[in-house]
Amino acid sequence: MTTSNKHPNAPWRNFYGRIRGKTLKPAQEAYLNEDLEALSPGSVDWDVNPDRIPLDLEALFDGKPVWLEIGFGGGEHLVHQAATYPEIGIIGCEPFLNVVAMLLGKIRKAGVTNLRVHPGDVRNLFDVLPESSVEKVFLLYPDPWPKKRHHKRRFVTQEHLEPLARVMKPGAEFRVATDIPDYVRQALIEVPQAGFEWLAEGPEDWRKPWGDWLSTRYEQKALRQGRVPHYLTFRRLG
Template sequence: MTETHPKGAPWRNFYGRRHGKTLRPAQQRYLEEDLAALSPGPVEWEENPERRPLDLEALFGDRPLWLEIGFGGGEHLVHQAERNPDAGFIGCEPFINGVAMLLGKIREAGVENLRIHPGDARDLFDVLPEASVARAFLLYPDPWPKKRHHRRRFVTPEHLEPLARVMAPGAVLRVATDIPDYVRQTLEEVPKAGFRWTAGNPRDWREPWDDWLSTRYEQKALREGRVPHYLTFERDGRG
């Protein structure tokens, strides 16, 4: 039996930071002025206790939905939104400093096909319609390097099973990481959740995607001598 909060919400442990350094005045202003208007809709339990699905047609029309899980500073998310105006984007990020950074980039780029969920991706999965996501990105997720913390990683059934539910047959999942053990766990767990690894030769995981924008996390990894891996999966068809 699943544990719940008193109000009925599922009990979910959250690991990681929600706040960092004090925000600059401009970043605080972005949060106050822009964030509410860029919400995808009622996601949190308190605002949507019946877990009604998001109205994606109202958000993006008939455009396919692309999702970035943990967008960091938002540079890749804005890059993809600029390159793909025919897609709708939702970015998930609980770290409010990263959200503020993304809001500044959105202002600068002027993209209009992007929405932000400043919280746990699992809450968003609860309200996304089944098979609604055409592409998802998991880029340099928190590695949780200690063995006893591996269950906190995103590539566990707790996260992958609801992600698989909302991804359409044939949808693409991209995972980038510089941590060899994260690669191992990804290759073990993601196929179990209903995805097929598409690599045909070593270049497919050693070289970045053609539309890749290197993030600040990747640049740090390269400076410190770690090797990025680029893993591409395809959602299995449903019987």
């Protein structure tokens, strides 16, 4: 367990995930050293922006609509979305440095230019995103924290959902994919309490993926192990 903020004026926020794993390959170290700073969305972390000055998204993405992916894993879905929709700007947020390096390699290969990367706690990003500024958000196969006593660590709690709702535009779409039935139950309870409605009229609405979906490595692992994906779509009220 670590805290995500070190600045003396920062709020205390426990962070329970991994920051770094096995030794990075030389190419991955090069991606981090050469590409990451240029792909930053701006001054996000408390040490560099203690006054929490909002990001200038208009300048960052030349006025394009802004999307957000929270915890992008291997980055394949994030790059796919950026390549499919060059008319939008998309921010990926992920604290695990090893997969950040993987993403940077994919960005180089794909040549997408409408993507920015925050390698840290999404709560710090929420602090500096302007209110009602994000038009679509993805939460795909988040850490399930399967033990009951750890459910409060899941993203689908009010600690995360309330600031998420604040930065999303009214009518904005929030997509959640998970293969954990109990995570589905918690999401269907907690997300509407934060000001969203679930857009489902029948079973096919959560059994079938979205039309522009790219199956991730985490989903493929779940399928191999016999788990069933669920695709939940919510709309921000307001």
